[in-house]
Each structure stands twice: as C-alpha cells, then as structure tokens.
Amino acid sequence: MQNAASTTLPPTGSGTPGDRAFFGHPRALATLFFTEMWERFSYYGMRALLILFMTSAAAEGGLGFDNAKAGAIYGLYTAGVYLFALPGGWLADRLFGQQRAVLYGGVLIACGHFTLAVPGLFTFYAGLVLIVLGTGLLKPNISTIVGQLYSATDERRDAGFSIFYMGINIGGFLAPLVCGYLGEEIDWHLGFVAAGVGMILGLVQYVAGLKHLGRAGIMIPSGFEPAAENRRRQQIYRRLAGGLVAMAGLAGLLAAGWLPLTVVELANATLIIIAGFAIACFAYMFAAGGLDTGEKQRLGAIALLFVFSWIFWSGFEQGGSSFNLFARDLTDRVILGWEFPASWFQFVNSAFVILLVPVFAALWLRLGKRQPAVPVKFALGLLLLGAGFAVLTVGANIAAEGTKVGLGWLVVVYLLHTCGELCLSPVGLSTVSRLAPARFTGQMMGLWFLSISLGNLTAGQLAGKTETLSMAQIFFWVFVVSSAAGITIALFQRPIRRLMTVDP
Numbered sequence: 001m002q003n004a005a006s007t008t009l010p011p012t013g014s015g016t017p018g019d020r021a022f023f024g025h026p027r028a029l030a031t032l033f034f035t036e037m038w039e040r041f042s043y044y045g046m047r048a049l050l051i052l053f054m055t056s057a058a059a060e061g062g063l064g065f066d067n068a069k070a071g072a073i074y075g076l077y078t079a080g081v082y083l084f085a086l087p088g089g090w091l092a093d094r095l096f097g098q099q100r101a102v103l104y105g106g107v108l109i110a111c112g113h114f115t116l117a118v119p120g121l122f123t124f125y126a127g128l129v130l131i132v133l134g135t136g137l138l139k140p141n142i143s144t145i146v147g148q149l150y151s152a153t154d155e156r157r158d159a160g161f162s163i164f165y166m167g168i169n170i171g172g173f174l175a176p177l178v179c180g181y182l183g184e185e186i187d188w189h190l191g192f193v194a195a196g197v198g199m200i201l202g203l204v205q206y207v208a209g210l211k212h213l214g215r216a217g218i219m220i221p222s223g224f225e226p227a228a229e230n231r232r233r234q235q236i237y238r239r240l241a242g243g244l245v246a247m248a249g250l251a252g253l254l255a256a257g258w259l260p261l262t263v264v265e266l267a268n269a270t271l272i273i274i275a276g277f278a279i280a281c282f283a284y285m286f287a288a289g290g291l292d293t294g295e296k297q298r299l300g301a302i303a304l305l306f307v308f309s310w311i312f313w314s315g316f317e318q319g320g321s322s323f324n325l326f327a328r329d330l331t332d333r334v335i336l337g338w339e340f341p342a343s344w345f346q347f348v349n350s351a352f353v354i355l356l357v358p359v360f361a362a363l364w365l366r367l368g369k370r371q372p373a374v375p376v377k378f379a380l381g382l383l384l385l386g387a388g389f390a391v392l393t394v395g396a397n398i399a400a401e402g403t404k405v406g407l408g409w410l411v412v413v414y415l416l417h418t419c420g421e422l423c424l425s426p427v428g429l430s431t432v433s434r435l436a437p438a439r440f441t442g443q444m445m446g447l448w449f450l451s452i453s454l455g456n457l458t459a460g461q462l463a464g465k466t467e468t469l470s471m472a473q474i475f476f477w478v479f480v481v482s483s484a485a486g487i488t489i490a491l492f493q494r495p496i497r498r499l500m501t502v503d504p
Contacts, residue, residue, distance in 0.1 A: 025160050026149045028216060031209030032142055033167035038202025039106065039138060040171035042113055043081075044350070045179030045195035046131070047320045048343040050074055051463070052328065053188045061188050063124070067325070068464040072267040074321050075460020077128050082453035083274060084136025086281075087243070089144070089446030091137070095236055098141035098148075098217030099210065105141070106203045108134030113196030117189045127192070129247075140445040141217070147433030147441075148216040155368055157434065161426040162361040165353065171198070172350035180343030264464065271457050278306065278450045281443075291437055294501055298435040301499035302444065305428065306451045308378050311485045312424055313455020314462070315385045315478045316417055319349060321463030323410065326392070326471060330399035332406055345410055352418035360422045374431050374500065375493035381424030382486030388416035389479035396472035435500060 022030040054070035056062025065073070092101035112130030115123050146164050150157040175198070183191025261269075282303050286296060327333065328342035364371050372380070395409035428448065436444035462474055489496070 022163075025156060025163060028149055028209075028212045028214065029146065029160060029164065031206065031212050032146055033164055034209070035102065035106075035167075035202050035206040036142055036164065037167040037171040038198050038205065039109065039135075039142075040168045041175045041198035042109060042171075042195040042202070043131075043135065043175075044172040044346065045175035045198060046113060046116065046192060047078070048176040048180045048324070048346040049183040049188060049191050050077070051321050051324050052184065052343060055325070056188075063121075067467045069263050071321055071460045071462075071464025071466075072263040073460075074463065075267050075457040076263070076270060077132065078317065078320070078460060079270065079274065079453040079457035080128075080132040081135045082139070082449040082456060084132055085140040085449035085453075086136075086443065086446035088136035088138070089140040089441075089443045091236070091240070092141045092144075092217075093441070093443060095233065098145050099213060101137045101141040102145070102206065102217075103203070105134040105136070105138030106199055106206065109138065110134075110196050110199040110203065113192050113199060116192040117196065119189060136446075140449055143429050144433065144441055144445050145213065145217040147430070147445075155365070158364045158371075158427060158430045159361040161430040162357050162364070162422070165422070165426040166357040169350035169353035169357070173347045173354060176341075176343050176346035180341045180346065184341040184343055264461075267457060267461055267464075271454065271461070274450060274454055274457065278447065278454070281447050281450075282306075285437070285440065289437065289440065295437045297499045297501055299437065301496055302432055302435055302448070304496055304499075305374070305378060305431065306448065308382065308485055308489050309424070309428055309448070309451035310454045310458075311482060312378075312382055312385055312420070313452045314458035315389060315455075315482050316421060317452075317456045317459035318463060318478070319414070319417070320346065321460055322466060322471065322474065323413075325463065325466060326396070326399075327410060330396065330404055330471070331410060332404040345414075348411055348414040349418050349421075352415055353422065356418060356422055373493060373497050374427055375489050375496045377423045377427045379486045379490035379493065381420040381422075382482050382489065384416050384420030384423065386479045386483030386486060388413040388420070389475045389482065391416070393472050393475040393479060396470065396475055400470060400472060431500075 022028075022033075051070050051074045052062075054063045054065045054073060055067060056064070058064040063070075088101060088105065092098045096104070108130050112127045112132075112134060114127075115130055116127030118127075143164075146161060147157075150160060175195070179191040179194045181191075182194050183189075282299065285291065285299055289295075289299075291299065323345065324342060327345045331342075331345075333339050333342065391409065392413050395405045395413075399405050429445075432445055432448045433441070462478070465474060
C-alpha cells in the first residue's frame with residue numbers, strides 16, 4: 001500500500017519554460033527565495049553565537065562549558081537540524097505536503113528562538129530541540145518545492161538552485177552582523193530574540209506569497225476510501241506521537257543524570273547511529289522500494305555522492321565551531337582601536353556567496369551541456385575545501401608561536417571554501433531532486449540532508465578536540481582527507497556519470 005500513499009504533485013504552471021518573471025526563473029522562486037533567506041537569518045544568527053555562548057564564562061552571561069562539551073552539543077544540534085529533515089520529508093510526502101510542512105516548520109523555529117531568549121539551561125536545550133524539529137520540516141521541503149518548479153530537462157535548474165542559494169546567504173550575511181553584535185556586545189539572549197524576529201518575517205512573507213506556488217508542493221489524493229485514509233493518518237499520528245514521547249523521555253533521562261552517558265559519548269554514539277540509519281535507508285530502497293533498474297542506478301549515484309558530501313561538510317561546517325574559536329582566540333580583530341565581535345567572521349562566507357553566485361549561475365547557463373559533470377563539480381568542491389585547510393594549517397602554526405594572525409587568513413580560507421561550496425552544495429540539491437525516484441522525492445531529499453547532518457556532527461567533534469590537539473593538527477588532517485576525497489571522485493567520475501542516466 002506504500003505506493004498508494006499521498007505524495008506531492010509534479011511541477012505545473014509556474015515551472016513552465018515560459019515563466020521567467022524572477023530573473024529568468026519562475027515567479028514562485030521569489031517566494032521560496034525570501035522565505036529561505038529569513039529562515040537562514042534566524043539559523044545563522046543563532047549559529048554564530050552558539051559555541052561562543054556555551055564556552056563563555058558564566059560571569060559573562062555564557063554557560064561556561066569546556067570546548068569538548070560545547071563542541072559535542074554544537075555538533076549534536078547542527079546534526080539534528082539536518083537529521084530531522086528525513087522524517088520532515090516523510091511527513092510531507094504522506095501527511096500534509098511540502099507547502100504546509102514549510103509553514104509548520106517556520107512556526108516551530110520561531111518558537112525555538114524565543115525560548116532560547118529566556119535564560120536557563122532548560123530553556124536553552126528546549127529551544128534547540130524546537131529549532132531542530134522546525135528546521136527538519138522546513139529545510140528539505142522548501143528545497144523539494146524549488147525542484148518541482150523545473151522539468152528534469154530544464155537547463156535552468158542548476159542556476160535556479162544557485163539563485164535560491166543566494167537567498168540562504170543573504171540571510172547568512174545579515175545574521176552575524178545583527179545577532180552577533182547584539183549577542184556578543186550587549187546580551188546573548190537579545191541575539192536569540194533577533195533570530196526569532198527574522199523567522200517571523202519569513203513566515204509573513206511566505207504566507208503572502210503562497211498563491212504564486214500554484215500546485216507545487218500540494219498533495220495528490222491518496223486514492224484510499226475515506227475510512228481507510230483516516231486509519232492511515234491516525235497510524236502516522238500515532239507513530240509521530242510515539243517518536244516525540246521517546247525523544248522527551250530520553251532527554252529527561254539525560255537531564256536527570258540517570259543515563260551514564262556524557263554529551264561527548266552521546267555525540268559519538270549518534271554518529272554511528274545516523275551513519276547506520278543512512279545505510280539502512282539506502283539498502284531498503286534498493287531491496288524493497290519497488291524500483292526499476294534505472295532508478296536503482298540513479299540511487300547508487302546518490303549513495304556515492306552522499307559519502308563525498310559527508311566529507312565536504314565535515315570540513316566546511318567547522319566555520320561555526322573551530323573557526324569561531326580560531327577567530328576569538330588566535331586572530332587579531334582590532335580595527336581602528338575597536339575589537340569587533342568574533343562572530344562577525346561568519347558573514348564572510350555569505351558575502352562571497354552573494355558576490356559569486358551570479359558568476360557561477362551565469363557560468364553554468366553559458367556552458368549549458370558543456371558544463372562540468374556533477375562528479376567533477378564535487379571534486380572541485382572538495383579540492384578547494386582542502387586548499388582552504390592547507391592555508392589555515394599554516395596560520396594556526398604561526399598563531400601557536402604566540403602571535404595572533406591577521407584578518408586575511410580567515411578571509412582567504414572563506415573565499416576558497418565558498419568557491420568549493422558553490423561547486424558542490426547547490427549542485428548536490430539539484431542532482432538529488434532530479435535523480436530521486438518520484439515516489440520517494442521528499443524522503444530522498446531528507447536522506448540527502450543526512451550527509452550534511454553527519455558532516456555537522458563530525459565538525460563539532462573535531463572542534464571539541466581543540467583542548468587535546470592543536471588546531472594546526474586538526475586542520476592538517478582535514479586537508480589530507482578532503483583532498484584525497486576530491487582526487488578519488490575525479491578519478492572515478494566516468495563510472496559515476498554512467499549511473500546518472502538522466503544527467504547531461
């Protein structure tokens with residue numbers, strides 16, 4: 001009966017080639033662009049403060065955690081944001097569609113930020129959980145709707161995702177400047193309030209622009225009789241309630257100290273669980289998903305790209321953890337006698353994205369069918385990531401001698417990483433939306449975000465090791481692994497392309 005379950009409608013109306021109302025793309029892309037912009041404002045605003053808030057002394061308004069504990073919590077939180085994209089996609093496919101999932105997710109995110117604004121450990125953890133649940137609903141489903149605006153052969157698709165990615169980074173550019181300043185210079189909790197206000201603005205914009213989405217993200221009737229449909233929905237609600245109760249129970253046991261498990265150990269166990277779950281999901285779709293040979297081939301390509309995506313985000317997502325600590329402790333941040341907040345470095349990546357997205361989007365469009373294949377773009381992304389860590393390894397060694405490094409070191413690293421991100425991230429989203437089996441579209445997008453979840457968790461764990469290993473040592477090994485991964489996918493790009501039978 002799985003195939004009879006509700007799903008979302010294929011692209012119609014606004015996804016036609018003649019619809020070019022938003023910079024040559026469908027008008028609906030504008031609504032999704034600005035919704036994602038404000039959601040990312042809220043996310044990156046809080047993310048810029050998170051590890052700094054946790055590691056600051058209680059006398060300074062922080063939580064006073066050591067780096068290992070703060071890194072583990074940071075990793076668990078950011079991993080959870082993407083981990084819950086999988087059930088978020090599943091619920092949208094089977095219960096209320098992508099359009100409603102985005103709305104419900106935004107409401108939960110706003111509630112989470114305002115909860116963080118209330119001082120206290122309970123509200124701190126509760127706020128993080130609400131943001132995780134809300135982002136799990138919003139993040140995969142808004143990307144799925146973007147994919148539904150284009151046909152599988154529309155050459156605007158990669159460029160459209162790049163433009164959508166610019167919305168992410170406009171929010172990411174503004175957030176550290178606003179939330180970072182309010183949090184570091186005035187009060188940490190005021191920074192969290194500003195993040196919540198950003199999400200409210202995003203919700204208002206989304207509701208006002210729903211009419212432009214048309215049928216994209218709307219569910220197809222399941223085909224069940226009304227009584228059977230009610231039973232199906234009740235079963236889903238029971239599973240959802242059971243999962244939430246189990247989560248609350250686990251959180252309560254940990255908070256009460258009744259489980260002999262430290263936060264660091266929990267992070268290690270979570271990494272193994274998520275990786276095992278991802279393997280099980282791919283195995284289930286291969287063995288029992290009812291896929292034909294072509295669909296299995298494309299699923300195999302997604303599985304391979306999944307691994308390389310994990311490696312990429314393990315390095316890239318240190319921007320919010322170990323890079324923040326590097327900026328605070330080892331970087332000279334004084335300009336004209338004023339030391340600016342360490343969190344302000346978080347806007348550099350987004351600033352480069354805003355400047356470079358039009359360049360990359362125009363390049364892909366101009367090259368058309370002559371543009372590099374998806375595996376080659378992934379290889380470029382990983383090699384550029386490795387180059388950034390090579391630069392930072394040198395900078396960390398200089399700082400270890402007692403002299404803080406200049407601003408330019410992190411700026412160059414962010415430039416290299418941004419170019420790598422633009423080669424890999426929007427292309428990855430576009431590829432999954434194109435290759436995923438039709439009836440697993442939402443779930444496959446959620447599964448893809450598991451690679452980012454694993455990367456975030458790994459990044460947090462690496463940041464937590466800065467009290468036992470030098471930053472230079474950590475950065476060097478990330479350089480080695482990411483560069484080796486880039487070379488590997490470049491060498492095997494032809495067989496991967498053969499699996500991607502709908503790829504140009």
